[in-house]
Amino acid sequence: MGKLVLIDGNSIANRAFYALPLLTNKEGLYTNAVYGFAQIIIKIVKEIKPDYMLVAFDAGKVTFRHTDYQDYKGKRKKTPSELSSQFPMLKKLLDALQIKHFELEEYEADDIIGTISKSAEIREIETIIYTGDKDMLQLASDKVSIFLTRRGITEVDIFGPKEIMDKYQLTPKQIIDLKGLMGDTSDNIPGVPGVGEKTAIKLLHQFETVEGVLENIEKVSGKKLKEKLAENKEQALLSKKLATIFKEVPIGFEIDDLKVKEPDLEEVKQLFINWEFNTLIERLGIESTENNLEKDYEKIDYQTYSKEIKSVWNEKFHKKEQIALHVETNYEKTHDKEIYGLALSDGEEQVYLTLEEMIAWTELKEWLSDPTAPKWVYDGKRIEMVLYWNNFKLNGVTADLLLSNYILNPADGGNDLAKIAKEHGYNDLQADDIIYGKGAKKVIPDPEVIMEHISSKAYIIYSLVPMLNNKIVENKMEKLLYDIELPLSRVLAKMEKNGVLIDVNRLEQMGDEFNQKLKGLTDEIYELAGREFNINSPKQLGEILFDKLQLPVIKKTKTGYSTSADVLEKLEPYHPIIGKILHYRQLGKLYSTYVEGLLKVVDPETHKIHTSFNQAVTATGRLSSTDPNLQNIPIRLEEGRKIRQAFIPSESEWLILSADYSQIELRVLAHISEDENLIQAFIDDLDIHTKTAMDVFNVSEHEVTSLMRRQAKAVNFGIVYGISDYGLSQNLNISRKEAGEFIDKYFSVFSGVKNYMTEIIKQAKKKGYVSTLLNRRRYLPDINSSNYNIRSFAERTAMNTPIQGTAADIIKIAMVRIANKIEDRNLNSRLLLQVHDELIFEVDPIEIDLMKTLVKETMEEAMDLKVPLKVDINIGKTWYEAK
DNA sequence: TGGGACACGC
DNA sequence: GACGTACGTGTCCCAC
Numbered sequence: 001m002g003k004l005v006l007i008d009g010n011s012i013a014n015r016a017f018y019a020l021p022l023l024t025n026k027e028g029l030y031t032n033a034v035y036g037f038a039q040i041i042i043k044i045v046k047e048i049k050p051d052y053m054l055v056a057f058d059a060g061k062v063t064f065r066h067t068d069y070q071d072y073k074g075k076r077k078k079t080p081s082e083l084s085s086q087f088p089m090l091k092k093l094l095d096a097l098q099i100k101h102f103e104l105e106e107y108e109a110d111d112i113i114g115t116i117s118k119s120a121e122i123r124e125i126e127t128i129i130y131t132g133d134k135d136m137l138q139l140a141s142d143k144v145s146i147f148l149t150r151r152g153i154t155e156v157d158i159f160g161p162k163e164i165m166d167k168y169q170l171t172p173k174q175i176i177d178l179k180g181l182m183g184d185t186s187d188n189i190p191g192v193p194g195v196g197e198k199t200a201i202k203l204l205h206q207f208e209t210v211e212g213v214l215e216n217i218e219k220v221s222g223k224k225l226k227e228k229l230a231e232n233k234e235q236a237l238l239s240k241k242l243a244t245i246f247k248e249v250p251i252g253f254e255i256d257d258l259k260v261k262e263p264d265l266e267e268v269k270q271l272f273i274n275w276e277f278n279t280l281i282e283r284l285g286i287e288s289t290e291n292n293l294e295k296d297y298e299k300i301d302y303q304t305y306s307k308e309i310k311s312v313w314n315e316k317f318h319k320k321e322q323i324a325l326h327v328e329t330n331y332e333k334t335h336d337k338e339i340y341g342l343a344l345s346d347g348e349e350q351v352y353l354t355l356e357e358m359i360a361w362t363e364l365k366e367w368l369s370d371p372t373a374p375k376w377v378y379d380g381k382r383i384e385m386v387l388y389w390n391n392f393k394l395n396g397v398t399a400d401l402l403l404s405n406y407i408l409n410p411a412d413g414g415n416d417l418a419k420i421a422k423e424h425g426y427n428d429l430q431a432d433d434i435i436y437g438k439g440a441k442k443v444i445p446d447p448e449v450i451m452e453h454i455s456s457k458a459y460i461i462y463s464l465v466p467m468l469n470n471k472i473v474e475n476k477m478e479k480l481l482y483d484i485e486l487p488l489s490r491v492l493a494k495m496e497k498n499g500v501l502i503d504v505n506r507l508e509q510m511g512d513e514f515n516q517k518l519k520g521l522t523d524e525i526y527e528l529a530g531r532e533f534n535i536n537s538p539k540q541l542g543e544i545l546f547d548k549l550q551l552p553v554i555k556k557t558k559t560g561y562s563t564s565a566d567v568l569e570k571l572e573p574y575h576p577i578i579g580k581i582l583h584y585r586q587l588g589k590l591y592s593t594y595v596e597g598l599l600k601v602v603d604p605e606t607h608k609i610h611t612s613f614n615q616a617v618t619a620t621g622r623l624s625s626t627d628p629n630l631q632n633i634p635i636r637l638e639e640g641r642k643i644r645q646a647f648i649p650s651e652s653e654w655l656i657l658s659a660d661y662s663q664i665e666l667r668v669l670a671h672i673s674e675d676e677n678l679i680q681a682f683i684d685d686l687d688i689h690t691k692t693a694m695d696v697f698n699v700s701e702h703e704v705t706s707l708m709r710r711q712a713k714a715v716n717f718g719i720v721y722g723i724s725d726y727g728l729s730q731n732l733n734i735s736r737k738e739a740g741e742f743i744d745k746y747f748s749v750f751s752g753v754k755n756y757m758t759e760i761i762k763q764a765k766k767k768g769y770v771s772t773l774l775n776r777r778r779y780l781p782d783i784n785s786s787n788y789n790i791r792s793f794a795e796r797t798a799m800n801t802p803i804q805g806t807a808a809d810i811i812k813i814a815m816v817r818i819a820n821k822i823e824d825r826n827l828n829s830r831l832l833l834q835v836h837d838e839l840i841f842e843v844d845p846i847e848i849d850l851m852k853t854l855v856k857e858t859m860e861e862a863m864d865l866k867v868p869l870k871v872d873i874n875i876g877k878t879w880y881e882a883k
Numbered sequence: 884t885g886g887g888a889c890a891c892g893c
Numbered sequence: 894g895a896c897g898t899a900c901g902t903g904t905c906c907c908a909c
Contacts, residue, residue, distance in 0.1 A: 534905095588905090590891095592905080593890080618901070620899090620900075624900085624901055626902065629902045629903065632890090632891045632892035634891065665893095722898095722899055723899060724899095726897070727899080787895090789895075789897060789898075793898065796899075797899085804899080
């Protein structure tokens with residue numbers, strides 16, 4: 001019993017070597033094959049958890065096969081020295097991991113593995129053979145499966161007899177015959193000339209073995225083929241012999257000798273440090289100490305503050321040289337005001353400064369605020385903010401790696417600088433998580449560690465900007481970057497600095513009301529339930545509703561009964577407790593997230609909330625907001641909407657102005673799809689949901705019932721957000737079939753939309769990505785997946801992203817332009833928030849008419865579409881009143 | 884500490 | 894017919 005893993009060392013090392021770029025450590029040692037091998041071993045140990053393990057290697061050049069055939073492996077290229085140098089390292093690694101490796105003169109790894117798998121089979125040990133060599137398939141059986149590496153290195157295809165049958169319609173043993181007939185160029189096994197895989201399989205179906213084929217040559221169809229077979233009888237038999245794995249190698253040990261032991265972690269760590277396998281150190285879960293940090297990475301040279309350094313850099317400032325700038329702050333908290341240090345790099349020299357030194361250096365302060373002194377950064381908004389809190393100004397940012405990386409691939413936009421660096425071959429930067437630890441393990445490391453870390457960042461930024469810039473140009477994303485994202489980051493910084501004033505008293509007062517009501521509801525719920533329990537616990541609530549009160553179970557989750565709002569709504573007629581619970585949930589959310597949550601983040605001095613807008617997280621190009629999220633303040637239900645009464649202008653007598661795009665996504669859809677019906681509807685300024693209902697239900701305007709309009713609205717919603725028929729059926733509480741019919745009807749009326757959807761999917765499949773009107777991309781790696789669900793999801797994304805993403809582009813353009821106009825005209829009014837299709841301002845009353853027009857026009861003119869863009873403006877004393 | 888369930892907005 | 898279904902953020906619970 002137990003599990004045995006046998007690894008074909010040469011084959012895997014080869015795969016890793018060719019699959020990975022030629023990595024070296026600082027001593028110039030080649031490490032890529034070892035790195036890939038180590039990755040695979042770690043994966044095997046973690047996922048397969050073998051009880052026995054062996055890595056087999058080929059020994060020397062001459063094997064017993066050469067006795068039969070001198071040219072065996074004759075045409076194979078000599079192993080490159082870059083790879084052969086890595087074999088001793090591999091063996092060292094295996095020793096440290098306490099994994100047995102074995103090689104024997106005259107035999108190949110295949111034979112050793114064949115021999116062991118044979119005896120494992122007798123003992124009924126489940127065996128896995130890990131290799132890149134298809135020959136090994138001949139060893140498959142009920143107990144033995146072959147893990148064949150795919151194109152990458154850690155991905156495998158798993159083969160047992162069944163899978164081999166599915167793929168080749170052959171038994172494992174016939175794989176040998178297959179090789180005998182078709183040969184193998186990589187081993188220089190000749191086979192029968194003119195016989196390839198297809199012919200060989202056909203022949204084997206008919207005659208089972210090479211011998212069978214040769215005995216029945218006359219029955220073979222095809223004159224040429226007959227001749228070839230007759231001419232090459234000997235060669236076919238020899239080829240079969242060469243391809244047969246020998247299972248009687250005198251290995252001289254037992255399977256029990258292969259028991260997996262505890263690795264010598266200290267030794268492994270030392271090896272990994274030497275070879276600079278930093279991510280693997282993490283994956284092994286080995287504590288990363290300061291001690292090994294030093295050895296891990298090539299140190300980036302840097303200088304510290306001194307008179308001489310100052311004058312050297314003052315010269316560079318004066319000449320407006322291109323300089324990379326990094327200001328380190330608490331990477332976990334966005335608006336932390338503490339500066340850990342600043343570093344500059346011009347690609348050759350780095351300088352590190354403490355906050356005190358920054359303050360003392362006046363030329364630096366001037367340089368930072370000089371818009372004509374070009375600076376390259378990573379996350380400029382963050383740097384601008386932390387500098388701002390420390391009385392510095394930042395201008396002149398001409399490249400921001402965070403943004404460049406985001407528009408190149410939004411899927412990993414928010415990445416750590418270290419990860420971006422690694423993707424571009426710079427391994428000398430540690431992740432912040434490793435330097436500082438995360439969560440509770442967070443520590444401030446030694447000053448030297450921080451100094452080097454920050455200086456490295458500046459150096460890396462300097463090195464990476466040109467590389468990413470090239471790609472930006474290649475993808476034609478200059479406009480998106482320089483006209484939108486980069487200037488937008490300045491606008492967002494301003495919004496974050498402004499903050500929104502909160503009427504703390506009003507919020508606290510609402511909190512008291514909610515609390516009162518919650519207490520009352522809690523008592524009533526306990527009364528109706530017959531006992532006290534935690535209403536906030538879905539588990540306990542489920543027990544009360546479905547076990548104690550025996551209400552019908554509508555839906556289950558992985559962990560038990562579902563108690564979500566849509567389930568509870570269906571249960572409402574059954575028991576008076578349900579309504580109370582729904583209300584309790586609603587108030588509980590309001591109290592904890594919106595009253596307590598917001599009060600917690602009000603700046604005690606200014607009474608303002610400074611959210612942080614993230615410009616590099618969403619897949620579609622939208623912004624997001626955190627600490628706190630001000631993009632999800634309640635509006636739908638009146639009770640929650642009142643929260644908005646606490647959002648007020650920061651100057652007395654000022655007003656809140658809210659400007660929201662009307663149906664921006666559907667207008668964008670009309671433009672992109674060129675659907676005439678939809679375009680006309682917007683030109684005529686119709687109520688789009690009523691219009692949709694009229695067309696879908698084939699009724700006149702006055703015949704549209706509120707149900708019809710609601711359903712039409714849901715269909716439009718579905719189109720915009722790319723939901724499926726299932727999603728629509730859930731929204732409308734109808735069957736999936738009915739939902740599907742709605743969608744079909746919609747497409748028949750808006751046939752241009754239908755065409756667009758078909759075309760965009762086709763395009764996505766071809767290019768692998770979709771784009772917005774401003775060339776923002778989203779890659780869809782799953783678009784050609786063989787799995788229906790995964791593929792469908794990617795297809796809906798393909799349909800939806802250009803719509804949502806273009807809408808995001810539009811409002812971003814409007815924001816940048818409005819901010820510019822406010823600045824150019826020296827207006828007092830300020831942009832406070834963006835909520836996807838809505839902008840919120842606080843407005844000086846003397847500017848109110850001006851702002852109304854300026855905002856409305858700028859937003860409506862942000863992009864020229866085939867349909868007009870429409871903006872509604874509302875004004876009030878609070879955000880609540882601006883509706 | 885981390886994942887699941889739930890709920891809020893667009 | 895498949896099998897789980899816009900995105901992102903925050904809070905609470907509960908097993909670890």
